[in-house]
Amino acid sequence: MFSGFMVNAWIVSTLVAFVGGAVGFFIVMRGSAFVAHAIPNGSFAGAAGASLVGLSTLIGLGVFSLAGALGIGLLTRRGRHDVATALSLVFMLGLGALFLSFSVEYEPAVLSLLFGEVLGISNNQLWPTICLTILCLLVLGLLWRPLLLDSVLPDSTRGIDPFKLELAFLGLVALTTTMTVPVVGTTLIFALMIGPPAAARAFTARPGLALALSITIAVAIVWGAIAFSYETYWPIGFFVGAFSACAYAISRVAKAARRT
Amino acid sequence: MHAVLHAIVEPGFFSSSNVQLAVVIGGLVAVVASGVGVFTVVRGQSFAGEALGDIGAAGGSSAYLIGIGPLWGFLGINIAAASAMELIGIQRARGRDLATGIVLGLGFGLAALFLYLGTTESNTTGAPIQILFGSLFLLPSSNLPLVVAFAAGTIATLITLYRPLMLVSVSPELAAARGVPVRLISAAYLLAMAVAVALSALTIGAILSTALLIGPAATALRLTNRPHRAFLAAAGIGVGCTWLGLLLAWDSYYWPPPRNGWPVSFFVVTLVLVAYLASGVRRRRPAVSGS
Numbered sequence: 008m009f010s011g012f013m014v015n016a017w018i019v020s021t022l023v024a025f026v027g028g029a030v031g032f033f034i035v036m037r038g039s040a041f042v043a044h045a046i047p048n049g050s051f052a053g054a055a056g057a058s059l060v061g062l063s064t065l066i067g068l069g070v071f072s073l074a075g076a077l078g079i080g081l082l083t084r085r086g087r088h089d090v091a092t093a094l095s096l097v098f099m100l101g102l103g104a105l106f107l108s109f110s111v112e113y114e115p116a117v118l119s120l121l122f123g124e125v126l127g128i129s130n131n132q133l134w135p136t137i138c139l140t141i142l143c144l145l146v147l148g149l150l151w152r153p154l155l156l157d158s159v160l161p162d163s164t165r166g167i168d169p170f171k172l173e174l175a176f177l178g179l180v181a182l183t184t185t186m187t188v189p190v191v192g193t194t195l196i197f198a199l200m201i202g203p204p205a206a207a208r209a210f211t212a213r214p215g216l217a218l219a220l221s222i223t224i225a226v227a228i229v230w231g232a233i234a235f236s237y238e239t240y241w242p243i244g245f246f247v248g249a250f251s252a253c254a255y256a257i258s259r260v261a262k263a264a265r266r267t
Numbered sequence: 268m269h270a271v272l273h274a275i276v277e278p279g280f281f282s283s284s285n286v287q288l289a290v291v292i293g294g295l296v297a298v299v300a301s302g303v304g305v306f307t308v309v310r311g312q313s314f315a316g317e318a319l320g321d322i323g324a325a326g327g328s329s330a331y332l333i334g335i336g337p338l339w340g341f342l343g344i345n346i347a348a349a350s351a352m353e354l355i356g357i358q359r360a361r362g363r364d365l366a367t368g369i370v371l372g373l374g375f376g377l378a379a380l381f382l383y384l385g386t387t388e389s390n391t392t393g394a395p396i397q398i399l400f401g402s403l404f405l406l407p408s409s410n411l412p413l414v415v416a417f418a419a420g421t422i423a424t425l426i427t428l429y430r431p432l433m434l435v436s437v438s439p440e441l442a443a444a445r446g447v448p449v450r451l452i453s454a455a456y457l458l459a460m461a462v463a464v465a466l467s468a469l470t471i472g473a474i475l476s477t478a479l480l481i482g483p484a485a486t487a488l489r490l491t492n493r494p495h496r497a498f499l500a501a502a503g504i505g506v507g508c509t510w511l512g513l514l515l516a517w518d519s520y521y522w523p524p525p526r527n528g529w530p531v532s533f534f535v536v537t538l539v540l541v542a543y544l545a546s547g548v549r550r551r552r553p554a555v556s557g558s
Contacts, residue, residue: 040364041314044371048474086547089313090485094540096317097478101536104400104472108530118386118395122379194321195379198372205365242383248376255369259355 013237015133020229022140023187024199028225029147030183031200032218033176035208036158042079042177044197045092047184049075049099051193054120055106064120064189065135072184075099076177084170122192122244132189139186146179155214191229195244199225202251209258224254286517289403289531292414293509296466297479299418301505302425303463304484305497306456310436313481315352315457318367319464320476322348322374326465327398327473328381337398338413341465341473348374349461353454378473401472401532403513410469417462424459432456433494470509471532479505482539489546508538 034043050072057067075095082091107117153167154176187196203224207217232246281287307316323341330340348370355366382395397405425432435442435452443449460480467476487500512534519529 035365038364040368041317044314044317044368086489087308087311087313087485089311090308090481090543093313093317093477093481094485094543097475097482097536098540100400100475101478101533104475104530105533107396107400108527108533109524118379118382121399122375122382192379194375195372197368198375201365201368202372205369242379244379245376245383248372248374248379252369252373252376 016233017230019132019136020191020233021226022136023191024225024229025222026140026143026183027187027196027199028203028222029218030143030179031204031225032207032214032221033147033154033158034180034200035204036155036214037176039176039180040201041089041092043180043200045079045096046072046075046177046180047188047193047196049096049103050181050184050188051121052099052103052106054188054193055103055110055117059106059110065132065185068188069181069185071099072181073178076181077174080170080174080177118242120188120192121194122242136186139182143179143182143186146175146182150175150179191232191247192242192244195247198244198248198251199228202255203228206254206258209255209262228254284408285404286513288406288408288411289513290510292406292411293403293470293513294506295414295418296470297483297505297509298502299421300463300467300476300479301483301487301501302498303421303460304480304482304505305487305494305501306425306432306436307460307480308484308488310456312460313477314364314367316460316464316480317477318352318371318374319345319348319461320468320480321371321474322378323465323468323476324398324473325374325378325381327468328378328385328395331385331394331398332381336410336413338410338417338465338469341468342417342462344374345461345465346458349457353457397472399472399474400530401468401470401475403470403531404516406469414466414469417466421459421462421466424455428452428455428459471535475532475536478536478539479509482536482543483508486539486542486546489543504539504542508535508542512538 031043034040050068053067053069053071053074054064055067056071057064078095079092082095150172153172157167157169157172183200184193184196187199191199204217204221206224207220210220211217228247228250231250232243235241235246236243304316307313323345326340326342326344327337328340329344330337351370352367355370382398385394431442431447431452434445435447435449439449442452464476464480467479471479483501483503483505484497486504487497490500491497512531515534516528516531519534520527522529
């Protein structure tokens with residue numbers, strides 16, 4: 008389990024969990040779960056399109072997740088936030104369906120894109136993932152104070168255009184999507200970005216501590232998921248989804264127990 | 268004249284029995300989903316609708332595994348998921364998205380597992396893609412009675428609940444003050460939405476099903492402020508997008524690339540988005556009930 012090609016899988020997925028847990032903290036703080044679901048999910052079309060024209064999956068994911076983030080950001084300026092998000096998402100998925108119908112991709116390849124394939128992490132994904140991790144953490148560090156302020160007291164960020172801040176935040180989600188999708192798949196990165204921070208916030212109200220706890224839980228979930236996935240051959244996404252829900256359930260029970 | 272018509276409608280469209288079935292089922296489902304969707308948009312529950320659709324993928328794939336029709340799978344898992352969301356507090360505005368998200372994550376995990384088992388342990392080639400992205404032309408005719416029954420049931424529920432549901436959706440406080448059982452009505456609506464999304468998933472695919480639920484309704488609510496007209500407009504737009512999508516998909520067999528047509532779902536989803544964007548250009552005043 009720890010030999011040869013699996014070493015890469017462990018490194019890459021630990022980075023993925025680290026960034027997912029950190030960015031997820033703000034997603035939960037800002038209540039943008041729907042957007043966090045829509046951007047990674049919609050970027051599926053990018054991966055499908057990239058394989059159609061013979062480009063790297065990462066480029067397709069990057070382009071489509073950024074385009075999706077921008078589209079959602081612009082559409083939500085007018086009209087209802089959730090409607091705009093839903094329609095952007097289904098349109099991107101529709102494009103994905105179109106690209107799929109053109110390509111001759113085998114079904115398992117499509118499914119591994121949707122639901123993750125940890126054994127498919129190759130050597131040449133290591134460096135892009137490390138670079139993207141550093142980039143994500145840098146952006147997160149820059150946005151830390153304004154985002155935190157804006158999330159807690161929406162009108163308190165004087166001097167910063169809230170729309171620009173929202174766009175920057177969506178861009179951060181898109182960046183995270185790009186690096187995390189090849190590991191846990193377009194659908195399950197969302198579980199990784201929601202479950203751990205939601206659980207962490209049930210335990211503590213202090214932002215720094217909650218962030219650290221969120222990252223810890225995310226890394227634990229991913230490690231557990233890899234181990235189980237390796238033993239059972241079941242898709243890693245299943246374990247990520249199930250463990251995230253478990254973490255959240257435990258935190259709810261613990262919170263209820265403390266209150267009584 | 269004949270040549271023009273020929274160019275618009277490729278030969279065989281109206282005489283194919285697959286097309287006839289798709290037109291009937293697609294139209295029926297569009298009416299139900301769009302009608303239910305008007306309340307979804309007014310109540311701001313798009314994410315719940317989206318989540319139900321995605322979770323439906325787990326139902327559709329497990330149905331293949333145990334050998335029953337996908338519609339039963341969609342229905343079963345959607346109703347279970349709607350109940351779970353209701354129990355962990357989806358109706359409260361605060362933390363609602365989070366509760367939805369957790370259920371959605373779990374549902375997607377199950378979908379991943381069932382689809383994987385479906386591809387490895389039973390021979391269902393093409394089934395996963397069909398569940399996820401739909402295939403309106405390939406529906407077996409045995410679905411028709413079921414679709415009619417569930418569509419009729421959902422519409423009947425919607426008509427029965429209409430007045431109290433409208434009050435609860437627009438002003439929960441006022442409804443509670445007047446003695447309307449807010450939680451019961453909301454739960455009943457969530458169930459109706461679960462059925463509508465399941466029907467939509469059958470036609471345009473599990474992960475695209477929100478398009479029919481949200482798109483026509485949101486477009487209609489931008490065009491008119493009156494509830495009755497909004498329902499009629501939403502149903503009209505939904506059916507229009509579905510039928511036009513069917514026609515374009517049929518025609519696309521003669522478009523590049525050779526050897527295959529473009530998926531119906533792609534056209535339906537794109538038309539829905541175009542309709543929504545067009546309605547935004549026509550009118551920029553906020554729609555009914557704000558929020």
